[in-house]
Amino acid sequence: MQDHAPPAPEALIAEGPVLVHYADGIAEIELNRPEAANGFSLELGRRLHEAIMTVHGDRRVRAVILSGRGRIFCAGGDIKEFFSKGEDLPNFLRMATAYLQTCVSGLTNLEVPVVAKIQGYATGGAGMGLTCAADIAICGASTRFMAGATRVGMAPDGGATATLARLVGFRRAMDIVLTNRFVEAEEAERIGLVTRRVPDEDLDAEVRKLARQLADGAPRAQSATKRLMWNGLARGFDASLPDEARETSQLSGTADSLEGLKAVIEKRKPVFEGR
Structure with a gap:
């Protein structure tokens, strides 16, 4: 932060x-x-x-x-x-x-x-x-x-x-x-x-x-997480798994995801830009 x-x-x-x-x-x-x-x-x-x-x-x-x-x-x-x-x-x-x-x-x-x-x-x-x-x-x-x-x-x-x-x-x-x-x-x-x-x-x-x-968090990751959590309230366990897998795969290719990984390796706070 x-x-x-x-x-x-x-x-x-x-x-x-x-x-x-x-x-x-x-x-x-x-x-x-x-x-x-x-x-x-x-x-x-x-x-x-x-x-x-x-x-x-x-x-x-x-x-x-x-x-x-x-x-x-x-x-x-x-x-x-x-x-x-x-x-x-x-x-x-x-x-x-x-x-x-x-x-x-x-x-x-x-x-x-x-x-x-x-x-x-x-x-x-x-x-x-x-x-x-x-x-x-x-x-x-x-x-x-x-x-x-x-x-x-x-x-x-x-x-x-x-x-x-x-x-x-x-x-x-x-x-x-x-x-x-x-x-x-x-x-x-x-x-x-x-x-x-x-x-x-x-x-x-x-x-x-x-x-x-x-x-200050990663906006796309937070948006996807929020959507998955609220949708999960009304859906069964098995029905939620494909959505989780799709969002995780898509987010892993974003600049924010790479920034987050790099920040962990470099032991610093990440700077997320929503990309």
């Missing part, structure tokens, strides 16, 4: 319920409704999808940080907005759920690693779904997680019914989504809901340090 002076961030999306800033290979997608605990509204869903597509189309980006402004990462759906729809709520939720599903799918399908920075609370379909859709999730020591859907007479969404059990196991997942109990940061780390927990005051620095490490 190379030493980098802190660059001035460039605002790719500078206002609205979702912000995107870019600096030196790293894009940060930030939920920006702190006054509403970053609750997932229909407008936030539209803008989050726009943000993900903006990052996807920017070839400079080598790693993504997903964060929420303020004290809370994401407290799920915007309950006040939902309640205000009255009898039209089913139609409204079809749209909101479609956007949330598109967003979590977009995160898993980004070619670059996504690191979630989670503080305060990650609850509901949006909070849990976005947590589970990140490639790496780091939370503060005081963070709490809760599914919450059945508590308001709904079912989990945000892809959590597909991802949560694969992360923590079927029995634990059923306990979490049916009881709506809080999962504390220590348990979240232990069962695999998050990658690790760090002291609250160290969260931002630890996430940015990891994002820097990923941004």
Whole structure:
């Protein structure tokens, strides 16, 4: 990993319920409704999808940080907005759920690693779904997680019914989504809901340090690895082997692969350029 002076961030999306800033290979997608605990509204869903597509189309980006402004990462759906729809709520939720599903799918399908920075609370379909859709999730020591859907007479969404059990196991997942109990940061780390927990005051620095490490990695190798790992969740062992063999063979002929091998021999840090 190379030493980098802190660059001035460039605002790719500078206002609205979702912000995107870019600096030196790293894009940060930030939920920006702190006054509403970053609750997932229909407008936030539209803008989050726009943000993900903006990052996807920017070839400079080598790693993504997903964060929420303020004290809370994401407290799920915007309950006040939902309640205000009255009898039209089913139609409204079809749209909101479609956007949330598109967003979590977009995160898993980004070619670059996504690191979630989670503080305060990650609850509901949006909070849990976005947590589970990140490639790496780091939370503060005081963070709490809760599914919450059945508590308001709904079912989990945000892809959590597909991802949560694969992360923590079927029995634990059923306990979490049916009881709506809080999962504390220590348990979240232990069962695999998050990658690790760090002291609250160290969260931002630890996430940015990891994002820097990923941004300095071999982009084509990381993209292939991410794709293979996510695809492997839904496929059997035997079905995954041909994909692994094909990607390994193709990557071995890249300039980055040769640079990596040479760096090991020369006992130095590699410099990857995505070639």
